[in-house]
Amino acid sequence: MTTFTRDTHIFRDEDMLRDDYQPDSITARESELGSYQTALQPVINGAQPRNTFLYGKTGVGKTSVSRYILNQLQRDSEQYDDVSLSVFWLNCTNLSSSYQVAVNLVNTLRSEDDQISTTGYPQQRVFDLLYSEIDAIGGTVLIVLDEIDHIGNDDEILYEIPRARSNGYLTETKPGVIGISNDFGFRDDLSPKVKDTLCEEEIHFSPYNAPELEAILERRAEGALREDASESSVLSLCAAIAAQDSGSARQALDLLYQAGELARSADREQICEDDVYAARNKLERNQVEHGMRELTRHGHLSLVAVLHLALESNGPFRVRDIYPRYRTIAEQSDIDPLVRRRMHDHLADLAMLGILDRHSRNEGRSGGQYYEYEFSVDLDLVANVVSDFKGLDLPRRVVQLTRSVE
Numbered sequence: 001m002t003t004f005t006r007d008t009h010i011f012r013d014e015d016m017l018r019d020d021y022q023p024d025s026i027t028a029r030e031s032e033l034g035s036y037q038t039a040l041q042p043v044i045n046g047a048q049p050r051n052t053f054l055y056g057k058t059g060v061g062k063t064s065v066s067r068y069i070l071n072q073l074q075r076d077s078e079q080y081d082d083v084s085l086s087v088f089w090l091n092c093t094n095l096s097s098s099y100q101v102a103v104n105l106v107n108t109l110r111s112e113d114d115q116i117s118t119t120g121y122p123q124q125r126v127f128d129l130l131y132s133e134i135d136a137i138g139g140t141v142l143i144v145l146d147e148i149d150h151i152g153n154d155d156e157i158l159y160e161i162p163r164a165r166s167n168g169y170l171t172e173t174k175p176g177v178i179g180i181s182n183d184f185g186f187r188d189d190l191s192p193k194v195k196d197t198l199c200e201e202e203i204h205f206s207p208y209n210a211p212e213l214e215a216i217l218e219r220r221a222e223g224a225l226r227e228d229a230s231e232s233s234v235l236s237l238c239a240a241i242a243a244q245d246s247g248s249a250r251q252a253l254d255l256l257y258q259a260g261e262l263a264r265s266a267d268r269e270q271i272c273e274d275d276v277y278a279a280r281n282k283l284e285r286n287q288v289e290h291g292m293r294e295l296t297r298h299g300h301l302s303l304v305a306v307l308h309l310a311l312e313s314n315g316p317f318r319v320r321d322i323y324p325r326y327r328t329i330a331e332q333s334d335i336d337p338l339v340r341r342r343m344h345d346h347l348a349d350l351a352m353l354g355i356l357d358r359h360s361r362n363e364g365r366s367g368g369q370y371y372e373y374e375f376s377v378d379l380d381l382v383a384n385v386v387s388d389f390k391g392l393d394l395p396r397r398v399v400q401l402t403r404s405v406e
Helices: 029-045 062-077 098-111 123-137 159-165 194-200 210-224 234-245 249-265 273-292 297-312 318-332 340-352 379-386 395-403
Strands: 052-055 085-091 139-146 171-183 201-204 356-362 370-375
Touching: 029 201, 052 062, 062 085, 062 139, 062 171, 062 340, 085 098, 098 159, 123 139, 123 159, 123 171, 123 356, 159 171, 159 194, 201 356, 210 234, 210 249, 234 273, 249 340, 273 379, 297 318, 297 340, 297 370, 297 379, 297 395, 318 340, 318 370, 340 356, 340 370, 356 379
Parallel strands: 052 171, 052 201, 085 139, 139 171
Antiparallel strands: 356 370
């Protein structure tokens, strides 16, 4: 008896809806492509490349457009004998300093048998190793640093690489840096010398609107879905939901893919609008759940404190109510509690993640201005996540709820 058989409806090539799929053409980013082409033109001319900074929200096409245009650049450069182009990518999501970026770049340029340790070297020594590796390549070298905002204020690497040739560290290679950031404020926080160096060319990727997202979905759905696999309104609904929320193509594609999964699991031949709404709810729950699990230890403590209060009475709750519960749970868990102001920062983080709603209150001279917090998600979802927290002495009411959920 056969357990698995190929799908005969819904998906033709579901990989086309996944995050790592690279389309062979770009939709709804003509202006950004034009700006990008202008910024990269010196490479084809054999000149020193311009350093380029891309910024915009997650899912608005920065990385996919970069991969597309750089593939085009590498292909077109091959027709010129005096142009030798090498492109290297580094995702900086888990890197928090220039030192870590430099070490990872050295290891990206080296063979697997010649990697260096991620610790133990003076920073200038790592930079010297990096210059040696870059200069050994020769020609033009473009280094793409995706999600570069993760390095925060430690931005020395963004000055060092672009200036390496003019500072005498490179003789055979013309380096260029392309920085990609999801953080609008990261550019403003760069040191003045880095800003002058990295931001020679700036390209802003604005959120997609609904017609643009629908055009993207139509292009992908042609290959990803079987004919008549969705109701006529499904793509426009996915586009409208994503446009109203984030303007992210990633969100629109995730909605369509998840809706298709729901239709497939129900053994139906068409995706309907109800599948899209169900997919939105499921994705929102997954996003909130992931946000709770990724909190710091004190973020977990703050979350548990609000949950404990919510089990006793309806919110919202003021910080003066939450902080004593937080202190008690921290002390019972053998964790040194933070001062009230720092704990309040964690409540603000929970609000930013959409886990809590935060309301500003102003009672004038008598009561002053303060914030109130209450959950914006179901308590059973919170309890399910909290039950996995390790090393916390959970209040009895919280334990009872987590057990009832299980």
